[in-house]
Every structure is written in structure tokens, then in C-alpha cells.
Amino acid sequence: MSDTEHGRITALRQGRVLQITLDRPAKLNAVSRQMARQLEALVAEINTDDEVRCVVLTGAGERAFCAGTDIRQLDEFDDAWNFRNREDYCMSVRRISKPVIAAINGYALGGGLEMALSCDIRLAAATAQFGAPEIKLGWIGGGGMAQLLSRSAGTSNASLMLMSGDAIPAGKALAWGLVSEVMEPAELMGRSMALAETIASRAPIAAEMAKLNVEAAANMPAKQATQYELDLQAICFATSDAAEGRAAFKQKRAPIFRRK
Numbered sequence: 001m002s003d004t005e006h007g008r009i010t011a012l013r014q015g016r017v018l019q020i021t022l023d024r025p026a027k028l029n030a031v032s033r034q035m036a037r038q039l040e041a042l043v044a045e046i047n048t049d050d051e052v053r054c055v056v057l058t059g060a061g062e063r064a065f066c067a068g069t070d071i072r073q074l075d076e077f078d079d080a081w082n083f084r085n086r087e088d089y090c091m092s093v094r095r096i097s098k099p100v101i102a103a104i105n106g107y108a109l110g111g112g113l114e115m116a117l118s119c120d121i122r123l124a125a126a127t128a129q130f131g132a133p134e135i136k137l138g139w140i141g142g143g144g145m146a147q148l149l150s151r152s153a154g155t156s157n158a159s160l161m162l163m164s165g166d167a168i169p170a171g172k173a174l175a176w177g178l179v180s181e182v183m184e185p186a187e188l189m190g191r192s193m194a195l196a197e198t199i200a201s202r203a204p205i206a207a208e209m210a211k212l213n214v215e216a217a218a219n220m221p222a223k224q225a226t227q228y229e230l231d232l233q234a235i236c237f238a239t240s241d242a243a244e245g246r247a248a249f250k251q252k253r254a255p256i257f258r259r260k
Contacts (some may be wrong), residue, residue, distance in 0.1 A: 007031070009038040010060075016053040016200035017193060018046060025061030028107055030070040031115075036089040047097045050259050053200035053207065055096055056192050057119055058103035059112075062185065065102070065128065068110025071137070090143030093118040099199050099207050103192035104128045105185065109167065114143035117152060120211055122178065123192050124170045125185040130178060131167030151218055152178050203241040204259040209233075 007024025020042065022029040031039075046052050059065040093100065093115055102119035109131045116122055116130075132149070134140050140162065149158040153176040161168065170182045183191055199207060209232040216225045236242055240260040248255035 006034040009035055009042055011042055014193065015197065016051060017056060017196040018052045019056045021058055021060050022066050023060040027070065028064035028067035029059040030067045031089050031111060032070045039089050040092045043092045043095050052098055053204045054196040055098055055100045056103055056196050057093065057100060059105055062106060064106040065104040065108045066112030066115055067107055068112045088143060090114040090118050097208055099211055101192050101196055103188050104179065105188055110134055110141060111143050114141055114145050114148065117148035118144065121180055123181045123188060124173060124179040125188045126170050126182050127185055128170040129167040130173045132161045133165045135163065136165040203245060203257045205239050205241055206236045209236050
């Protein structure tokens with residue numbers, strides 16, 4: 001089948017920022033198995049490309065960020081075990097070692113919500129909606145939904161979304177902590193790219209360590225997370241970029257970071 005039927009993942013480099021687009025607008029950017037494989041391969045390239053310092057993930061068109069997995073392809077799995085071991089596009093997003101911003105331009109449903117929650121920072125258009133509708137079809141999310149949603153919105157709000165399956169608007173998502181900012185749709189990509197460029201201008205190793213640090217804070221006991229933070233700080237302090245940062249501060253100039 002063609003890309004039009006299966007969709008595709010596109011990548012556009014703008015300086016040190018890589019914009020990834022889920023490109024299947026006619027199907028609300030629902031992720032096909034082919035798209036999941038493309039994303040997995042792209043992530044491997046991103047993680048070994050020192051020139052990419054920040055990633056922006058968005059959906060094509062004006063209606064949707066991502067409506068989750070292409071439900072029509074689920075019948076291709078001949079048993080539950082093969083379904084359990086399918087290509088996991090949410091895990092692919094979590095494997096990106098660089099900071100990732102989700103520019104949520106419309107519906108973020110099911111696996112699309114999980115994908116957004118797998119990003120480090122989430123910005124949303126005022127028209128965006130967020131939902132976990134799997135229960136309406138007889139199952140639950142499996143891409144980290146409960147853990148990620150509970151961490152962001154709290155257990156009561158997560159339970160409300162998971163057990164009702166109903167979507168919430170962008171304003172409520174902001175109040176619950178699912179997203180950091182909400183803005184008019186026309187402003188979303190400009191703001192997302194500007195933020196990505198700001199992050200890309202910082203010391204890249206430190207930015208990657210900050211990402212690991214936040215993840216540790218969310219998943220490790222406090223004592224171990226604090227020790228881990230000290231270890232990450234020591235790693236950063238030993239880099240040439242940290243020496244450059246100190247030298248630039250003393251010389252009152254902008255630092256030039258080289259990821260070394």
C-alpha cells in the first residue's frame with residue numbers, strides 16, 4: 001500500500017532542532033505498524049546524531065496530534081502474545097535521548113495521549129483534546145498510560161479519564177498538569193520551535209542529563225534519586241562544555257557548546 005494509506009513519519013531539520021511529524025491526517029494521524037517501524041528507525045538515527053539537540057513531535061493537519069494505534073490493523077495479530085510484543089511507538093519516543101517537545105495540535109487520544117505523555121514537555125493548541133478511549137472498545141492502554149497519566153494529572157484524574165474514556169479539553173489538561181502551556185493554534189508551532197531552539201542552545205550533554213534527572217526523580221526513591229543527581233552533575237562538570245560555560249561567564253560572552 002502507499003504512504004497515503006499507511007501514513008508515514010517525516011523529519012525536517014531546522015538548525016539543531018528536528019521536527020518529527022506523524023503524517024496521516026486523513027486518519028487523524030493514527031499510527032500504522034509501518035509508521036511505528038519508521039519511528040523506531042528514526043529514533044536510532046537521532047540518538048547517534050550529535051547535531052540534533054532537541055526534537056519537536058507533532059501531527060500533520062489541523063485536527064489531530066495522534067488518534068493512537070490504527071485499530072483496523074489490530075486484527076492482523078493472530079494471538080494476544082504477538083499483540084503484546086508489537087512495535088511500541090510510545091517506547092520509541094521514550095528512547096529518544098535528546099529533549100522532546102510535543103506540539104499537540106488537536107486530538108491526542110489513546111496511544112496518541114501516551115505518545116504525548118512520553119515527551120519531556122507538552123505544549124497544546126486551545127483546540128486540542130486529550131482522552132483514553134480504549135475502555136469504550138473493551139481494553140485499556142498499554143503504552144505506559146496509567147503510570148504516565150497518574151504522574152502528570154494525579155491518580156483521581158487519571159482514573160476519571162481511564163475509566164470513563166471521555167476526552168478533556170486543553171484548558172482542563174493545563175489545570176491538571178498534562179500540558180505546560182495552551183495557546184491559539186496558529187501560535188503553537190512557532191512557540192514550540194522557539195522553545196526547542198532555546199533548549200538546543202544550551203549545553204547538550206547537560207540537557208540530556210537533565211532529562212535523565214527528571215526521569216529518575218519520578219521513578220526512584222528520593223535518597224537514590226538525589227545521589228543519582230549528584231552523579232549526573234559530576235559527569236556534566238567534567239565536560240569541556242562545562243569548562244566553556246565557566247570561561248564564557250568570566251569573559252562575559254555567550255558560550256559555544258560542542259557536546260564534549
